Amino acid sequence: MMNYLQTAACVVLWALIGQAAAGCFEQTNCTSCTSYSGNYFFPCTWCPMTHQCHTSGSLYNDCYRHVYIPTPELCPVEDSKPYNQTLAAQIAQWAAMAYAPHTKIDPKVLSKVLRDQLPGNYKMLKIIQRQCDLMVNYSACTVLVAMSHQEKNIIVSFEGTQNMDQLYEQFITTALAGLANTRIGGQVLFYNENLQKLLYPCLKSYLEEILAAYSNYTLTMTGHSLGGAQAQIAAATLVRERIISTDKLLVYTYGAPRFADVDFVSIFDKLVKTNWRLIQARDPVPKIPPSYYLYHTHGEVWFSTPGVTVNSEYVICTDNEDESCAWSQGPRLCFTDECVRIHKNYFIKDMGYAFDEQRLGGPRRPNRSKLGECDSLDFSEI
Template sequence: MLQNIVFAAVVAIAAGSYSDSLARNKLVRLSGATFSNTPQECLNHFLPNAELIQQVTLPCDFFKKDTCSGYVAVSHSDKAVVVAFRGTEGFTQLISEGGLTAFVKKVDFAIGGQVGEYFFNGYDILWQGGLKDSFLKAKNANPTYKIWVTGHSLGAAFATLAASVIVHVGYAPVNNVVLYTFGQPRVGDADFAAAHDKLGLDCYRVTHKQDIVPHVPPEIFKYKHHKSEVWYNNGMTISEPFIECDADEGKTCTDSNLLALSTTDHTYYFNHSVSGFGFSNCVGNFKSYVIDKEFDAKVNAIWKQKIAELEDASGKIDFV
């Protein structure tokens, strides 16, 4: 009897452990496919026996020409229902231009705590605009399937909110939901991070080297990451090591580097362009990893200036 209990515990721990293969070969590609205008054709190129349920693309933020996008699909070969978010294509521009005050205002969120209004609005537009109904349709038709929720950049923030609601509302049991995000910004405050951790999701924030976006919004705005983080301080090629930080803000992961940041590292995950994969309609390999050192230098200069300004103004601005 004791042996059976120990074996069951080991299996449960193993089932919730981070999988480089799942991240590299499936979920980052599913995130990349959000950038395709024809997701079904895109999925056909790397995921056998996949069925697109719906893609939703809607205007979503204060950049008038920006849209957010996501899709629901079913991978029958993996026995998984997929919910993937792209987010706005102007998010990196927002970061690089230093428009950090967009993240000041927060709103209450269903699971507890507060999240950035900027993030909530984009998520809610897509979720209420069709993705929730499509998810429920796919889940009800395949009740034993895993739920894979994923996204890159701002889409990672939306994925975090969606996965937490799926579990909180009871749309799926927590042991059936997998959340992997790539280059995720901080989504909410410390209370939200604690509430998200309490859900017990199989959840990993994958971060690449000096990616700037996981440092946004700055903690001075009273934002905090949820756990757990997996940090690749390298090019993320096959067999390269990673560090796992099972903490909200793991100081030995990406938080160990706060100033020498990169938008290039944000664009490329697992040595390839995430958006480029979708733009090429998921044909062949990802676009090669090439560092734009000149642009990164400009972004770092703006970033350091804005952080200094925020620190100077911290006594004058209400960041709650």
């Protein structure tokens, strides 16, 4: 008799759990999920990384307990500053500028290009460099800083992958070293964290100096591909360390890959309110590494037609891995020459060569200085 009652109780319990799970799974957004009243004993929780609703403690919930969202008050809010496509096209030029052959730039030629071709009357201040190769020798990795008194804005742009040697090193370190802890919590790819350790201290020191003098200015962080990942890591760290407040920070990135685990992404989403990741169809880089252990940050701008221009139509997705945006095309990768070209073109044809030596070179060279342990190309007196 006792065995019969135990079996019946288990059947009833599993039926209730199944019914609760089904009710949760039908919810399609954070608010409806966490507000669902159909389950009293098994409340629904929302996982922002997978854009799915599960019962609390479900084995199918990829979010850890400290990451998933249990109440509607904790649901992500819309980005504090709306996406602006004209602004995105302007910032893309700075993402491309980070690829310039920095030691061969003629400061006077650069000043003329900035004045005549980039809006906002910006002035280049510094280009910070560190030798970042771990196994193969390639050029130093770079982050640049520029400022506009007209716009009351400071721009920080991280350079993306320079060449195949650097790309090879990224793949090898990802395969061998995996993830590394960050200074604000969570983990990112080892290569990204190593690069962050090299560049961030010098960038932080310089920004503290600039922001002390111009505390009412906004800060815009940007980068293409690898540079987009580095911009996001640096942005969250600057907010956590109180160098800039989140209401004065904008992040615009182009074709950035996944680079962080669920813990780091959760921290980022709480710290950085205005974050726009631009992704276009058939760009392979935002689909790597795979999403079963790394995730994107919030704020996706999805272009379903390749070839992004200022007039391109787009879809906004506020969640991290939203099936309405890039995930709508599934995980299949495309590495043909055409798809690689698509990755390089966000508002600008071939971002890596938009500001090459032919365009920016000349008889003069920028002054070299030291900024902490970083080499610095100083343009502030030009």
